[in-house]
Amino acid sequence: MMTCTEIQGCLLLAETGELPADQAETVRVHMESCAACQSFDAKTSQIMNLAGRVLPDEGPSAAILAAISDAASPKLHARVVPFPLSRMMSMAAALVALIAVIVLMNNALNVPDGGMVSVTTTTQPRVDTLVADDDLQTAVALLSFVSDESDDLQELDLSAASSLSALADELLKMQGFDLYDDSYAIN
């Protein structure tokens, strides 16, 4: 048996349909015969209805609604969104790191001035100079290097050779070179 205070505490949840079915039924039965709870409920409803009616909600200005519509337009939205600063910073950091790696590799290989390295082999011919603009061109140049018949000194652009050292190894192996043989060396 619920008291009037308990019933009144349940009225708000009963109104929103959030009261469990058994309690909702208890409240309904109690409300049919309790004048005090009926009066309490009527007063609550009066306050809520009055407040709902008199508290302002006329809506935002037309300019605000227009601004929202503009922002919702995919084309405009794409135009006004700036390139994120964080992404720019990340790209700058990656660029600095890449430069640092290249410098370190240069130092580690003890490259002569001018960034060129002399490569000698006892069995392979050379082309005079290889200048690679991209990976494909470098690969072709390396391939022609190892397949040439001449055995003169040849200079290889370090920036291409160092970044493609693994590819060069593969190409040398394809041509039958033993990578651990002293028949060629980097000076």
Place this chain on the structure above:
Amino acid sequence: MEDATLLDKYREHGDVQALEQLVERYRRPLFGYILNMTEGKGDADEIFQEVWFRALKKLDSYSHKSLLSWLMRIARNLIIDKSRKRKPEVSLDKPVGDEGDTSLIDLVESDERRPDEILTGAEIEGRVMEAVNLLPEEQKDVFLMRVKADLSFKEIAEIQDVSINTALARMQYALTKLRRLLEDDL
């Protein structure tokens, strides 16, 4: 057309009219809540706009059951941020006066009015607005979400990040105070 359908039309096909329907659908409850929780229409306009701007940015990751609840949560956070930048809030329950034993709500209740005075409809409306504005922020928050936006207590509890019992208790405290404030007027 349901919210989810309109959202899909906007997200997948860039149908701005579908989004405008949603803005219009929730214009009154959302703006009503914001307007009554802020100081003036200028603030309310600004927050209403910002709510939708933020919603648009996060729409791709939106997965809530109720769009209105989600918008109300964004609005509530913006209102809190704005109020923190302003003066400290005044609570009705905070003691005032030289003795520190009187609350604002007592002062409101002692508002001088002759017994034979009869309030007009407009005056009653003014008293209701005044009384609601005197509620502590959290109680007013729940009251407005319930009255203006018709949210359930479960939704209100989720927005306020409290239990349903807490949201319900805040509503009951709000109604108790409003009954006391308005008992001579209704």
